[in-house]
Amino acid sequence: MINRRDLLKLTAAGGALAALPLERGVASLVSEGPAPSRPFTAAMPVPAVLTPAARTTAADVYRVRMSEISTEIIPGLHTTVRTYGGRFPAPTIRAARGRPVIVHQANGLGVGTSVHLHGGHVAPEHDGHPMDVLAPGASRAYHYPNDQPAAALWYHDHAHLLESENVYRGLHAAYLISDLAERSLGLPAGRYEVPLQIRDARIEADGTLTYTRAQDRPHILVNGRERPFFRVEARRYRLRIYNFSVDRLLRLQLADGTTVTQVGTDGGLLPAPVPLTELRMSSGERADVVVDFGRYRPGTSVVLQNANALPTENADVMRFDVVAATGPDQSRVPDRLVELPPVPPATVQRDFVLRFDRPTLKYVINDQLYDPDRVDVRTRRGTSEIWTITNADTPAPPPNFHLNHNFHTHLAQFRVLDRNGVPVGPAEAGLKDVVLVAPGDTVRIALTWTTYTGRYVVHCHQLPHSGEAQMATVEILP
Numbered sequence: 375m376i377n378r379r380d381l382l383k384l385t386a387a388g389g390a391l392a393a394l395p396l397e398r399g400v401a402s403l404v405s406e407g408p409a410p411s412r413p414f415t416a417a418m419p420v421p422a423v424l425t426p427a428a429r430t431t432a433a434d435v436y437r438v439r440m441s442e443i444s445t446e447i448i449p450g451l452h453t454t455v456r457t458y459g460g461r462f463p464a465p466t467i468r469a470a471r472g473r474p475v476i477v478h479q480a481n482g483l484g485v486g487t488s489v490h491l492h493g494g495h496v497a498p499e500h501d502g503h504p505m506d507v508l509a510p511g512a513s514r515a516y517h518y519p520n521d522q523p524a525a526a527l528w529y530h531d532h533a534h535l536l537e538s539e540n541v542y543r544g545l546h547a548a549y550l551i552s553d554l555a556e557r558s559l560g561l562p563a564g565r566y567e568v569p570l571q572i573r574d575a576r577i578e579a580d581g582t583l584t585y586t587r588a589q590d591r592p593h594i595l596v597n598g599r600e601r602p603f604f605r606v607e608a609r610r611y612r613l614r615i616y617n618f619s620v621d622r623l624l625r626l627q628l629a630d631g632t633t634v635t636q637v638g639t640d641g642g643l644l645p646a647p648v649p650l651t652e653l654r655m656s657s658g659e660r661a662d663v664v665v666d667f668g669r670y671r672p673g674t675s676v677v678l679q680n681a682n683a684l685p686t687e688n689a690d691v692m693r694f695d696v697v698a699a700t701g702p703d704q705s706r707v708p709d710r711l712v713e714l715p716p717v718p719p720a721t722v723q724r725d726f727v728l729r730f731d732r733p734t735l736k737y738v739i740n741d742q743l744y745d746p747d748r749v750d751v752r753t754r755r756g757t758s759e760i761w762t763i764t765n766a767d768t769p770a771p772p773p774n775f776h777l778n779h780n781f782h783t784h785l786a787q788f789r790v791l792d793r794n795g796v797p798v799g800p801a802e803a804g805l806k807d808v809v810l811v812a813p814g815d816t817v818r819i820a821l822t823w824t825t826y827t828g829r830y831v832v833h834c835h836q837l838p839h840s841g842e843a844q845m846a847t848v849e850i851l852p
Contacts, residue, residue, distance in 0.1 A: 378399065409593070410579075411601065413600075417604070418692060419597050424459065440456065440479065441457055453581045453582070457545070459699065474517065479515075485728060486510065488505075490530060491528075492527055493641065493807045495787075496826075501563065501830060503532070507719050523641070526616070526774065528547060528618075534744075537741070538620050542575075559706075560704070561612050561707065569615075570597065570616065573619040601690055601691065605694075606697070608667055608697070609703035612663070613664070614660070615661045616659075620838060621837060623654070623682055623778055624654070626652065626653040629678070629679050632651070635666075636650055640808055641787040642712065643662070645711060647708075648799075654810070656758065657780060659808045674698055676694050678691040719758065722757055722760070724760075724761050726761060728764065728765050737840075742846070744793045744845040749847050752848075754850065755827055758821070764845065770815055778810065778836065780810045784831055786823055790802045793817050827851060830847050
């Protein structure tokens with residue numbers, strides 16, 4: 375791992391904005407105005423699935439180079455983005471439970487990077503630690519055992535002081551693990567299983583992608599295109615939805631108010647399907663939903679909207695255009711999806727208070743700034759714990775994106791027990807690795823440290839917050 379002085383040099387290489395907080399002092403750096411938004415003028419691409427460079431008896435081997443490219447996010451404008459594999463959206467890695475994957479990552483950028491498999495159960499040396507930075511021109515191999523249930527994971531940058539801007543500029547991609555139990559359910563598959571990678575952006579009239587605060591990012595991208603349209607057959611689709619925004623809370627709903635069926639969350643399938651009319655997703659969260667477009671006549675359209683859009687923003691996210699089905703729909707959504715083990719009794723309880731510290735203008739956990747040389751939590755492998763996480767910031771009217779916190783644990787998936795003393799609903803009943811903690815809220819989670827020993831981090835997944843030191847180190851002992 376590099377030291378803090380070297381990391382600051384890599385940060386400086388990333389540009390003046392890399393060390394600036396997005397919630398203050400940045401608005402003056404944007405240009406006179408963003409490019410106009412013209413929804414539904416571009417077709418939504420489906421991210422490519424990456425082909426292994428080699429398949430051995432032990433693992434699937436991939437080779438990925440990080441680089442900058444110019445692409446059309448808004449039709450007619452050329453925008454420079456940072457990519458995995460020279461594509462935006464970046465390619466998806468599809469893995470199978472029990473089949474290891476090795477990804478050779480080469481840094482062809484001018485800034486440091488660290489690749490984190492978000493939601494992955496991996497050894498600490500392959501977790502993408504914020505201080506384990508890959509310098510420009512360097513390369514290394516990340517080993518992923520995939521010894522965990524089917525789930526929608528993702529890989530993204532995690533270099534400390536750089537992660538927010540690197541992710542914002544494009545270093546994010548899907549990583550899907552499947553298993554036999556999931557495949558046997560009969561959920562929509564093949565071309566009827568579609569990722570929706572949603573995020574915000576500010577693209578200037580000349581195509582420049584400006585890194586700035588959430589309230590100054592009016593453009594919504596889905597799979598790398600600004601408010602696109604997507605043709606769907608009149609049948610069921612499985613939509614794997616990701617919130618790739620660095621710090622924006624989404625409230626997604628179909629404009630006609632009809633229900634979708636949630637079947638999974640961050641860590642995999644839910645015990646049972648959950649019908650709902652709105653998905654609330656903070657940055658880094660995933661939602662696995664089934665939408666039956668068979669209820670619409672071919673030739674009609676339905677718009678996906680963000681009910682959390684600011685009054686100055688266009689709430690449209692994308693448009694689904696329904697066409698006739700090409701054959702019978704043999705997919706289904708079973709009444710039961712997966713059996714989750716009971717929450718084990720906890721032997722340790724801990725408290726974490728997240729807040730914005732106004733005297734220092736920093737985001738802190740338990741009144742402390744992140745120090746990579748300090749261990750904040752020591753525990754032992756096999757220990758089950760209950761953590762109480764409180765957002766000590768007070769609510770405020772929009773735009774208040776920066777007052778939300780959301781807590782992410784590396785290595786361990788967790789179960790959300792309750793929010794403000796009230797048990798959470800069925801949509802949060804599955805395995806999670808990110809949980810929203812709104813201003814004034816208190817959330818309790820249960821987790822168990824298994825398999826690996828070593829040092830990991832936990833942090834707010836509002837990435838400007840973790841970059842501003844809202845992060846802590848957990849050391850797992852044998």
